[in-house]
Amino acid sequence: xxxxxxxxxxxxxxxxxxxxxxxxxxxxxxxxxxxxxxxxxxxxxxxxxxxxxxxxxxxxxxxxxxxxxxxxxxxxxxxxxxxxxxxxxxxxxxxxxxxxxxxxxxxxxxxxxxxxxxxxxxxxxxxxxxxxxxxxxxxxxxxxxxxxxxxxxxxxxxxxxxxxxxxxxxxxxxxxxxxxxxxxxxxxxxxxxxxxxxxxxxxxxxxxxxxxxxxxxxxxxxxxxxxxxxxxxxxxxxxxxxxxxxxxxxxxxxxxxxxxx
Numbered sequence: 001x002x003x004x005x006x007x008x009x010x011x012x013x014x015x016x017x018x019x020x021x022x023x024x025x026x027x028x029x030x031x032x033x034x035x036x037x038x039x040x041x042x043x044x045x046x047x048x049x050x051x052x053x054x055x056x057x058x059x060x061x062x063x064x065x066x067x068x069x070x071x072x073x074x075x076x077x078x079x080x081x082x083x084x085x086x087x088x089x090x091x092x093x094x095x096x097x098x099x100x101x102x103x104x105x106x107x108x109x110x111x112x113x114x115x116x117x118x119x120x121x122x123x124x125x126x127x128x129x130x131x132x133x134x135x136x137x138x139x140x141x142x143x144x145x146x147x148x149x150x151x152x153x154x155x156x157x158x159x160x161x162x163x164x165x166x167x168x169x170x171x172x173x174x175x176x177x178x179x180x181x182x183x184x185x186x187x188x189x190x191x192x193x194x195x196x197x198x199x200x201x202x203x204x205x206x207x208x209x210x211x212x213x214x215x216x217x218x219x220x221x222x223x224x225x226x227x228x229x230x231x232x233x234x235x236x237x238x239x240x241x242x243x244x245x246x247x248x249x250x251x252x253x254x255x256x257x258x259x260x261x
Contacts, residue, residue: 022050022074022092022099025061029102034087036061036100043103047077047245050092051204052234054241067092070234072199074099077242078209082106083178086171089203106178109147114212116149122257124153125186127162136169143177149211151177155184155221155257160197163187167201180209180218184257188224195220195228206235208242215246219256235260 026046027036036042042061047054050065051072057063065074075089083106090099110116119139126132143151157166172179181202188194195205205220205228217239222232243252254260 020067022065022067024048024063024074024090024099024101026057026063026076026101026103027061028082029104032085032102032104034100034102036102040102043079043082046079046101047208047242048074048101049077049207049238049242050074051206052238052241054238054245056245070229073204075204075207076101077207077215078103078178080110080210080212081108083172085173086167086179086203088207088209107147108149108178108211110149110212114214116212116214117146118148118150118152118211119143120152120154120255122154123156123158123184124166125156125158125162126165127159132169139170140175140177143175148177150209151175151179152182152216152218152255153179154182154255156186157181158184158186160189163189163197163201178209180216180255182218182255182257183220185221185224188221188226188228190226193229194224194226195230205230206238214251214253215243217242217252217254219254219260221257222260232260 025036026043028041028043030040044057044059046057048063050067052068053065055063055065071092073089073091078084078088082103084103108116157163170179183195183198183205187198189197191197206218208215208217219235
């Protein structure tokens with residue numbers, strides 16, 4: 001019996017995947033250089049994730065995440081009242097010692113009662129068209145005139161040409177407003193896996209952000225022109241941990257190109 005037990009334990013050791021812990025800091029980046037300077041304020045209570053596990057920053061703005069087998073990014077839930085200039089994520093790299101996130105204060109047009117407005121667009125499909133200045137400028141002007149909280153694009157950007165071009169003309173800097181992207185079925189393109197190109201430009205395909213008392217969640221397409229590397233269970237496991245870190249009764253709005261189910 002002892003020999004059998006020892007053999008079982010030794011065999012089990014080979015099934016364990018070890019992941020290095022990831023650390024970093026979230027702070028108010030006063031000079032917008034994405035480096036924590038001695039005079040800058042750390043942010044407490046910001047949610048940070050490795051794509052599975054979710055934690056919150058401590059009083060010094062620091063966090064530690066255990067990592068997991070399929071990890072790709074460290075990303076934050078952008079807190080209400082701040083923006084990141086499309087830097088809410090950092091790709092995991094063995095050479096990165098600390099995953100730091102510098103945020104800028106942002107007046108998101110939140111009214112005293114917490115109400116706010118946003119633009120949601122989808123299926124712009126710019127892969128084979130040109131001269132987009134008119135409609136992009138209209139969206140920018142409308143966002144400014146209405147003092148909107150953010151712009152959400154829910155996918156079909158589309159194909160390789162669209163994915164590469166869209167971020168240049170519509171991002172947090174060019175629109176003077178936070179811009180978030182989700183992945184559509186025509187954004188799953190040829191590569192090692194369907195979302196590879198999207199990730200290289202727009203970051204993780206599922207994440208969250210907060211505005212006032214509302215928790216916004218972005219979820220991905222489960223299928224498309226090419227097969228993704230994730231499945232719905234990957235999204236569900238992260239989402240369970242994400243929602244476990246928000247207060248009960250918090251309104252939750254989910255963005256997706258199609259139903260996650």
